[in-house]
Amino acid sequence: NAGVMQNPRHLVRRRGQEARLRCSPMKGHSHVYWYRQLPEEGLKFMVYLQKENIIDESGMPKERFSAEFPKEGPSILRIQQVVRGDSAAYFCASSQSSTSGEYNEQFFGPGTRLTVL
Amino acid sequence: GQQVMQIPQYQHVQEGEDFTTYCNSSTTLSNIQWYKQRPGGHPVFLIQLVKSGEVKKQKRLTFQFGEAKKNSSLHITATQTTDVGTYFCAGLASGGGADGLTFGKGTHLIIQP
Numbered sequence: 001n002a003g004v005m006q007n008p009r010h011l012v013r014r015r016g017q018e019a020r021l022r023c024s025p026m027k028g029h030s031h032v033y034w035y036r037q038l039p040e041e042g043l044k045f046m047v048y049l050q051k052e053n054i055i056d057e058s059g060m061p062k063e064r065f066s067a068e069f070p071k072e073g074p075s076i077l078r079i080q081q082v083v084r085g086d087s088a089a090y091f092c093a094s095s096q097s098s099t100s101g102e103y104n105e106q107f108f109g110p111g112t113r114l115t116v117l
Numbered sequence: 118g119q120q121v122m123q124i125p126q127y128q129h130v131q132e133g134e135d136f137t138t139y140c141n142s143s144t145t146l147s148n149i150q151w152y153k154q155r156p157g158g159h160p161v162f163l164i165q166l167v168k169s170g171e172v173k174k175q176k177r178l179t180f181q182f183g184e185a186k187k188n189s190s191l192h193i194t195a196t197q198t199t200d201v202g203t204y205f206c207a208g209l210a211s212g213g214g215a216d217g218l219t220f221g222k223g224t225h226l227i228i229q230p
Contacts, residue, residue: 041222110158
């Protein structure tokens with residue numbers, strides 16, 4: 001029973017390029033969350049998605065960042081025209097139910113470490 | 118917006134000593150979760166507290182949720198080197214609204230043998 005998968009594990013981009021981060025939730029999980037973590041910092045919530053729907057994107061920057069969770073395939077976090085300040089670890093988590101539901105434990109993936117040169 | 122504060126940011130203890138981290142929310146919480154992240158690793162769920170005044174134990178770990186559901190604590194008895202890592206609390210605001218968890222900045226536990 002595979003856990004949450006994220007790829008790539010490490011991603012290096014130059015300023016102005018696009019970064020695409022992928023997340024495959026655990027089997028049976030339809031709720032996906034993206035978080036950003038800066039060194040020595042906590043996790044900052046970015047976006048919460050269910051299949052084909054964005055439920056809460058209150059933590060997502062208004063520009064350059066977008067997320068999707070299509071009916072088929074992994075969830076994608078896309079960062080356009082990356083800047084140095086985007087360098088961080090991006091974690092994806094999945095849960096069986098919503099955060100207020102009974103099975104709301106979030107299982108985290110290994111993260112993608114993004115470095116912008 | 119909701120804020121979750123955690124103290125201390127760093128805690129150095131001798132192996133065998135006890136450790137406590139405290140979490141305070143600016144708003145009343147529906148529930149609170151605790152996670153542990155080892156250096157270079159990813160957060161791993163430890164426990165969830167839902168009820169006012171709730172206390173849960175996992176071996177040497179004791180978790181408490183305040184009566185007002187705005188604060189929580191994690192206490193580790195007789196720390197071991199395997200306890201090293203960062204402990205995060207994460208709260209879900211009550212009253213509906215956003216479904217994202219708000220994480221504290223974590224407490225880094227450093228153990229000296």
